[in-house]
Amino acid sequence: MPPEWSHSSHEVSNSENEPCSRLAEQFQRRLRSVIGELRYEKWFHNRTTASIAGDVLTIGVASPFLMQWMRKEFQQPAMLAARESLGLSAQVRFDVDPAAAAQLAEMQARGNNGSTEVDSPAPAAAPATVAMNGTPPQADPRRDRPAANRLAPRRRRFASLDDFVTGSTTHVAHSIAKIVSEHPGEQYNPLYLYGGVGIGKTHLLEGIHREVRKNFPDWNVLSLTAEAFGNYYTKALQERSLPAFRKRFRSVDVLIVDDIDFLDSKKGFQEEFCHTLQELISYGRQVVLAADRHPRMLTHVRPELSTRFLSGLVTRLEAPDLETRKQIATRQCDKMSLPVTEDAIEFVATKFSRNVRELIGALNCLQTYHHLTKRTVGITAARDVLKDLERDCMRIVRATDIQHAVCNLFGVQQEDLISPRRSRNLSQPRAVAMYLTRQWTQAAYHEIGKQFGGRNHSTVMSAEKRMKDMLARNESIQISTRKWSTQEIVSTLEEQLQVG
Numbered sequence: 001m002p003p004e005w006s007h008s009s010h011e012v013s014n015s016e017n018e019p020c021s022r023l024a025e026q027f028q029r030r031l032r033s034v035i036g037e038l039r040y041e042k043w044f045h046n047r048t049t050a051s052i053a054g055d056v057l058t059i060g061v062a063s064p065f066l067m068q069w070m071r072k073e074f075q076q077p078a079m080l081a082a083r084e085s086l087g088l089s090a091q092v093r094f095d096v097d098p099a100a101a102a103q104l105a106e107m108q109a110r111g112n113n114g115s116t117e118v119d120s121p122a123p124a125a126a127p128a129t130v131a132m133n134g135t136p137p138q139a140d141p142r143r144d145r146p147a148a149n150r151l152a153p154r155r156r157r158f159a160s161l162d163d164f165v166t167g168s169t170t171h172v173a174h175s176i177a178k179i180v181s182e183h184p185g186e187q188y189n190p191l192y193l194y195g196g197v198g199i200g201k202t203h204l205l206e207g208i209h210r211e212v213r214k215n216f217p218d219w220n221v222l223s224l225t226a227e228a229f230g231n232y233y234t235k236a237l238q239e240r241s242l243p244a245f246r247k248r249f250r251s252v253d254v255l256i257v258d259d260i261d262f263l264d265s266k267k268g269f270q271e272e273f274c275h276t277l278q279e280l281i282s283y284g285r286q287v288v289l290a291a292d293r294h295p296r297m298l299t300h301v302r303p304e305l306s307t308r309f310l311s312g313l314v315t316r317l318e319a320p321d322l323e324t325r326k327q328i329a330t331r332q333c334d335k336m337s338l339p340v341t342e343d344a345i346e347f348v349a350t351k352f353s354r355n356v357r358e359l360i361g362a363l364n365c366l367q368t369y370h371h372l373t374k375r376t377v378g379i380t381a382a383r384d385v386l387k388d389l390e391r392d393c394m395r396i397v398r399a400t401d402i403q404h405a406v407c408n409l410f411g412v413q414q415e416d417l418i419s420p421r422r423s424r425n426l427s428q429p430r431a432v433a434m435y436l437t438r439q440w441t442q443a444a445y446h447e448i449g450k451q452f453g454g455r456n457h458s459t460v461m462s463a464e465k466r467m468k469d470m471l472a473r474n475e476s477i478q479i480s481t482r483k484w485s486t487q488e489i490v491s492t493l494e495e496q497l498q499v500g
Contacts, residue, residue, distance in 0.1 A: 023052060023085065023086060024050070024052065026084075026085035026086075027050075027057065027081055027082055027085040027086065030080075030081040030084050030085050031044065031077065031078060031081040033081075034077045034080055034081050035074065035077045043070065043074070044059075046103070047061075047062070047100065047103070048060055048061055048097075048100055049097050049099050049100050049103075052086070054223065054224060054228075055086070055087070055089045055090050055091055055224060055225070055228045056090075056091045056092075056093060056225075057078075057082050057086065057090060057091070057092050057093070058092075058093045058094075058095055059078065059092065059093070059094050059095070060095055060096070060097025060099060060100045061094060061095070061096060061097065061100050062096070062097075062100045062101040062103075062368060063096060063101065063364070063365060063368060064096055064361045064364070064365060067094045067095065067096050067361075070094050071094045074094075075092065075094070078092040079091075079092045088231045088232075088234070088235050089224075089227075089228040089231035089232055089235075091225070091227065091228070096360075096361050096364040096365075097364075098336055098364055098367050098368075101364065101367060101368040101371060102371050158206040158207070158209050158210040159202075159203045159206040159207055159210070160207055160210055160211075161174065161177055161178055161181065161204070161207035161208070161210070161211055162207075163203075163207075163331075164200060164203055164204065164207060165320075165324060165327045165328045165331060166324070167320045167321055167323065167324030167327075168321055168324070169199075169317065169318035169319065169320060169321060169324070170199070170200055170317050170318070170320065170324070172315060173193055173200075173204060173315045173316075173317050174204065176188060176191065176313065176315055177191075177204045177207060177208050178211070180208055180286060180288065181207070181208050181211030181212050181215065182211070182215060184212055184216070184219075184253070184254050184286035185253075185254075185284040185285055185286040186284075188312055188313040189281055189284075189286055189287060189312050190277065190281065190286075190287035190288065190289055190308070190309065190311070190312040190313075191286075191287070191288045191289070191312055191313055191315070192260075192289045192290075192291070192295060192309050192310075192312060192313065192314045192315070193205075193288075193289070193290045193291075193315055193316075193317060194290065194291045194292060194293055194294055194295075194314065194315075194316055194317070195292065195316055195317035195318060195319075195495070196292060196318075196319060196354075196355060196495050196496075197292060197355055197357070198354070198355025198356050198357035198358065199317050199318065199319050199320065199355050199356060200317055200320075200356065201258070201290040201317060202258055202290065204290075204317075205223065205256050205258055205288060205290055206223070208254075208256060208288055209221055209223045209254075209256055212254050212286075216253070219253040219254060220251065220252045220253050220254075221252065221253060221254045221256070222249070222252045222254070222255050222256065223256040223257075223258075224256075224257060224258070225257065225258045225259045225262065226257055226258070226259050226260045226261075226262035226263050226269075226273075227259065227262045229249075229257060229269070229273060230262065230263070230266065230269045232245060232249075233245060233268075233269060233272050246276070249276050250276055250279045250280060252280070252285065253285055253286070254285065254286045254287075254288070255276075255280055255285065255286070255287050255288070256287075256288045256289075257287075257288070257289050257290070258289075258290045259290065259291065259292075260289045260290065260291040260309075261291040261292055261293055261298060263298075263301060263305075264298045264299070264300045264301055265300040267302070270301060270302050270305050271302070273305065274302065274304055274305040274308065277305070277308050278308065281308070281311075287312075289309065294314065294316070294492070295309035295310050295314060296310075296480070296482060297408075297409065297492075299408070299411065318495070319353065319354060319355060319495075320356065322349055322350065322353070325349035325352075325353065325356075325359055326345060326346060326349040328349075328356055328359060328360075329345045329348055329349050329359060329363060330345055332359075332360055332363050333345065333363060336363065336367050338363065338366060338367050338370055338377065339370065339376040339377065340366060340376065340377040340378075340382075341376065341377065341378045341379060343378070343379040344366070344377050344378055344379045344381070344382040347379055347382050347383065348362050348363065348366070348382060348386070351386065362386050365385055365386060366381075366382060366385060366386070369381060369385045397440045397441060397497050398441070399437045399441060399443070399448065399451040400451075401497060402433050402436045402437050402440060402441075402493075402497065403417055403418070403433050403451075405493050405496045405497060406429050406432055406433040406436070406493065407429070409429075409479065409489070409492065409493060410425075410428075410429040410432075410479055411479075411480065412425065412426060412429055417429060417430055417433060417452070418430075418451070418452050418453040419453060420453060428477055430452065430463065431463040431466055431467055432467065432477075432489060432490070432493070433452070434448055434452060434459075434460050434463040434464060434467075435463060435464050435467035435468075435490075436490070436493060436494070436497075437451070438460070438464050440494075440497065444457075445457035445458075445460045445461055446460075448460045467486070470486040471486050471487060471490065474486065474487055477489060
């Protein structure tokens with residue numbers, strides 16, 4: 001099967017008038033030049049898929065193991081090739097794609113097992129990744145077909161709100177997204193969604209984009225990342241075309257921006273985005289934003305910008321619960337036509353609980369196993385195939401990780417946190433950090449005391465008891481100008497520790 005390079009035009013793309021196949025050809029040719037013909041043939045040609053959606057070029061590979069290795073090995077060369085081919089705002093993502101796994105399985109079935117000795121990563125033990133271990137099969141002779149035949153463009157479809165599996169942790173955000181899609185600019189403006197990675201923020205943004213375009217086909221709807229906004233702004237400064245840049249962004253009817261936390265610490269971008277946000281909201285244009293943190297936790301964002309984020313509606317998404325994960329897994333298996341037993345689905349939903357991306361990556365591994373064996377995936381096969389992936393997805397939390405997260409939230413220095421000082425602005429975050437260290441590491445009290453400046457075990461025990469009492473009474477702690485409940489503080493910090 002030849003590689004699939006696809007493109008979807010973007011409202012502000014510099015290449016929106018170029019054919020999709022031409023964009024793909026440019027990237028493919030440039031990537032060959034950057035990494036060399038031999039490495040390109042070994043790792044990309046007829047072994048990956050790709051799609052271009054706006055400023056994001058996604059390269060699909062056959063397994064999570066291969067995705068991690070190729071991201072480490074080829075992220076920078078691919079980014080260079082993409083920006084030279086698609087524009088300064090281009091981004092590159094590596095993701096697991098069942099089509100790439102099926103393509104590889106088909107080539108293996110034909111018995112094409114040539115070998116070379118260039119850049120082979122260490123082999124993985126999981127059967128789901130065996131197809132990509134060692135050396136890949138020789139290049140398919142169909143690579144000599146004309147580029148126009150090989151690079152058939154296809155338009156990417158945005159995710160739908162109807163496809164979003166709601167649960168107790170996401171149904172509020174989903175309901176608000178539907179309201180905004182039906183009545184943009186009338187309420188909840190701006191809408192600010194936040195939460196950890198892989199729990200549905202981007203899905204909701206794409207769903208809003210799609211629904212608004214369907215409900216208001218004549219409207220100018222613009223979706224992009226905050227980094228892309230910054231790249232366009234930088235280019236406008238370099239080319240002295242700021243008036244055109246501002247007209248382009250401030251004349252839209254709906255602006256949807258993902259990863260808004262990218263603006264943290266970037267004062268120049270913040271100022272321009274603040275003016276853009278003010279202009280749009282003052283004229284009743286809908287703005288939808290997504291980030292991994294609450295606006296108040298963007299500690300290096302200008303107050304005039306963070307207060308505008310807070311002026312609309314701030315809604316949190318949390319990781320889906322077990323029942324929701326089982327529904328997501330079941331629906332994904334139906335889409336993939338993957339025969340899998342209910343106990344295998346429950347196993348996957350139980351073991352991969354941090355975010356939906358890990359869950360889907362595990363199912364992609366099972367699909368690769370099914371392609372190779374033609375067997376229904378049962379609980380035994382799921383355990384065997386996913387044992388290494390489950391181990392790799394474990395998050396090991398250290399005391400220093402907890403201290404760093406607490407310091408960021410409370411705005412204190414790590415050396416002050418472990419110092420002998422006992423002022424109130426240090427004793428409270430120190431108690432929180434000790435409590436979380438005990439919960440997450442199960443270290444002995446005297447060990448935790450050593451990690452906090454050599455304190456004795458009774459100090460740690462006292463801090464743990466005090467935090468448990470505060471949680472039971474749901475008492476508040478003052479952070480900057482706002483009072484946070486202890487439960488809210490602990491939940492926020494634990495979410496950050498889970499994400500890593």
